[in-house]
Amino acid sequence: MTKYSLELKLKAVLAYLEGVDSFSTVAKQFNTSLTPLKHWVAHYKEHGIEGLMSTYTNYDxxxxxxxxxxxxxxxxxxxxxxxxxxxxxxxxxxxxxxxxxxxxxxxLETNKKGRPSMKKETKKKPVEG
The missing domain is CATH 1.10.10 (Arc Repressor Mutant, subunit A)
Known part of the structure; x- marks a missing residue:
């Protein structure tokens, strides 16, 4: 679960974009720090609401x-x-x-994380001759 809900992020961003309050005022109003709010606003300006959605991505x-x-x-x-x-x-x-x-x-190459799979080894039958 993410620390901040999508709803809270969107409300905070829209409150800032109204232009009435500063970053610090909006951050205090929504009980968040300044840095995440600035990131949310930048993401929202670039990508709209999709920019605020949390995703886990493995970048190549x-x-x-x-x-x-x-x-x-x-x-x-x-x-x-x-x-x-x-x-x-x-x-x-x-x-x-x-x-x-x-x-x-x-x-920069992505490393696989976690345990290796537990595939059973196939036993080769000896060739009878």
Missing amino acids: ISFKMDVLNYMNDFGVSSTHAAAVYNIASPSTINKWIKQLEENGVGA
Whole structure:
């Protein structure tokens, strides 16, 4: 379950976009901190309500490189790139940057998580001759 419901995110974003109150006032009103609210507003501006929906995505290496190249080509922040590419958290992109700098492109390859499957080994019958 997500920390903030879609309904709360949408209400907070719309309250801010009305232009009456500041980020900090709206954040206090909805009992959230400033940073998530700013992210929600940016995502909403780029993608509408879909930008506020929580999703778990396993990004492939080409997508990660597209995002990093976009940042490099246009000189934008990870927050801006996260909004454009609908990535839930800019910290995800910051992690990719660190992996790339420390270990190269191969570090961006997705690793399988969890236990390996418990497939039964098939026994080969000895060939009688």
